[in-house]
Amino acid sequence: MAHPAQMSSPNNSTTTQPTSVRKIPLDDARDRTFQFMSFLLVLLKTLALSFICVVIGHSLGDFFSSTRVPASFPWIPLFCWTVIAAGAEGLRLNLEHISARLSQWRYQDRLLAHVFRRGPAQLAKERRGALISLLSQGTTRIAEYRQTYLGHAIGGIFSPVVVLIVMACYADPVTAAWLCVTVPVLPLLLGSFSHVTRKVSTRSRQARARLSARYLDALRGLENLTITGAAPRVSQELAELGEANRREIMRVLAANQLILFIIDAGFYLAFISTSTALALWRVGRGELDVGDGLAICLLSILLLAPMSEIGGFFYVGMAGRAQQRAFRGFLGTSIPPGTTSSSPYPDQVMRHGSSHCVGEKDAPELQITDLRFRYPSASLPVLDQVNITFERGKFYGIAGRSGSGKTTLLRLLSGVLTPEHGTLKINGHPCGCVDLREASAVVNQFTWLFSGTIRENLLLAHPAATEEEMWVALKKARLDHEVQLFPQGLDTRIGEGGAGLSGGQAQRLSFARALLSGRRLLILDEPTAHIDRVSEGFLLEGLRNLGSDYTIIMSTHRENSFHYVDSLIDISELGVKK
Structure with missing residues (x-):
């Protein structure tokens, strides 16, 4: 029988959190390579889309200027840039999927290694349901955030630089210079929305963690709950936790939709209207031809790419960052003296006969x-x-x-x-x-x-x-x-x-x-x-x-x-x- 000091309490936290969570590195060299490749592929796709906008804008400009269909339409350049854009996006999605799967396995290996090092007595202080949730859903969220979102999001934030360079070289450097003033507002908006919605997301994660942990604990003790007649009470408790989780999710969705509505109705409209008005003013003064003006209007749409990351941040980014804190919190828990081992998995050590204390075929003293x-x-x-x-x-x-x-x-x-x-x-x-x-x-x-x-x-x-x-x-x-x-x-x-x-x-x-x-x-x-x-x-x-x-x-x-x-x-x- 377990000693009372080892029994887990329903009031325990999700996982044991130290007073200050040290900065435990999550990525290895392979992860960083995949993230950098994702970043580069986003920029490559943006470059290809920018040239597609330039080609279409100049072609339409020639049509409106000559009032007749041009003798030759640049199908080959348009086709080539389209293939490059589609190829870069497809390769990025494939690499992110592979990287996320490999990273999740590695995160689970690290958690299991720490479980073995801490030992059964230390793990008695943890809620089993919360630990299982971290090993399954938690590692999935971290892998999705770091391998399918982070590199893509950083690439999206830097993609306006590529667009402005193309705009300056192939359309109008003056308009590109004016738009450079407004582009830095985009990363600032991402940071401010992260700060504003952090509390809402944290409450939602905590409610989801409580429900998951209590549900798994109830499954583990289902037989005892039925025998002791406590099943209806636990069922009611799970229903209340489920309702609390639903309300917190609705709050997150409401905040998300409100911010996205403000962005779509306000910032998108203002930004595109400003760039379009600037292009028309320059065309009206004869400083630009129609093709350059149309190219600027199309390129201005690509400048809004970072704003699309705001929606992804609510669903992937904030959940991933919250699970990162729980992951680092568990790995940051102390290991009792004398529990370290050269292998993270004790069974593997014994099967290969590498224990220095006892041979594989000898009865020990x-x-x-x-x-x-x-x-x-x-x-x-x-x-x-x-x-x-x-x-x-x-x-x-x-x-x-x-x-x-x-x-x-x-x-x-x-x-x-x-x-x-x-x-x-x-x-x-x-x-x-x-x-x-x-x-x-x-x-x-x-x-x-x-x-x-x-x-x-x-x-x-x-x-x-x-x-x-x-x-x-x-x-x-x-x-x-x-x-x-x-x-x-x-x-x-x-x-x-x-x-x-x-x-x-x-x-x-x-x-x-x-x-x-x-x-x-x-x-x-x-x-x-x-x-x-x-x-x-x-x-x-x-x-x-x-x-x-x-x-x-x-x-x-x-x-x-x-x-x-x-x-x-x-x-x-x-x-x-x-």
Whole structure:
């Protein structure tokens, strides 16, 4: 059972946020390359569209000036610039899609790596629903913002420079100079709208995060909610959170539409009217021909490209920036001492045999020296000045009254908890929490099996395992004959939590999965507490038959289990009784 200090509270924040979120870099060299390419492709498309406007403007000018269709229309230049514009846009969209997908995978890898480094005890402080939301929707929003929006938006802000250069070279430098005065207003508007709508967007994100976290938490505890009769209350709470989320979304949409209406009705109209009036005035005075005037009118439309990014900022930009803060906030949380590892994924370290504490095929020796542990909410330590040596290849039983610290000791030995004081050594090497997790396979009193086949549940411990290895693990767990009697054998489907299997079969399947992991330190917390005597005998006999290939540490209340162990340690007395 989890200690009260480890239980998550409904009032917890979405993720643990440090007081000040340090600036954690999000992009690597590949991301920056994709962003720069997107930026360049936007400018290339703008250049092509600018020349299309010039070609069309001059051609129409020739038509109006001569009052007859020109002998030759510049179809080839128009076609070439159109192909360039379409190609640049298509290539940009494709690159952004690929980059966003790769970036999302990398963001998820970084989050999972930090999850492994923090360990189960630290993660108990987080709301599982909020963390899952950050790993899924959150990383999607960040990837969309940084890879599909950021480079495009920066390119859109700089695109008026390209348009003005083309206008100055191929239409009228005087008009281009006048328009240069108004162009800087566009980035300023983007910044001001970001500041004005930040609070509205933040409230919407927080409401959406609360709903997502509470919904996922309710799904995880659906069975318990139904049994305890709390389902209607939680359903009503979810309905209220959903309504609050809807209202906040409507506020964001209302602010967005109001600002876009002001821009469309005011700024667009004023800007285009000013540039058109300036072009007509210059044409009327004979300072420009009709073709140049028409080209200026068409080019002025391209100068409004940055304004189109304002709408995208509401839906992509603000959501992405908000998720960035949550992402950096989670990665900025502290890691307990002794939990660092050379690999972000402990399972990968063990499968490749790169742990410096224990070999892949050896039963380890585990030594505890001056161990002390106290829960944050407790005044007295649960364990103090504990000194135990678990010899390699031995089967140890941990006994003691309820609350004496049996589960706490096993959590320390498996790397779930971090000791307040003392050292733990495997084969003489001091080891931290990650090293202990790399070396140990744990079977708890409440078995967790996933909905799927027996084969899929076994492969969770070792995805590359062969069918022969799976049958060997089942045989050691004394479950092979029963699985062979199932019509589909290893492909027999079971429900979540082992539905479809007896309690003893589910526990032995969990034991077989631990053996299949290849780890030689087995830690079992009351594995026979909720199974019948026959299944208990099968499980204990299977443990006994493992011989010296494994170091086994098992806590138990049942006295008949003591007959199977090599040494029995009373946690209350911390002395070897057998």
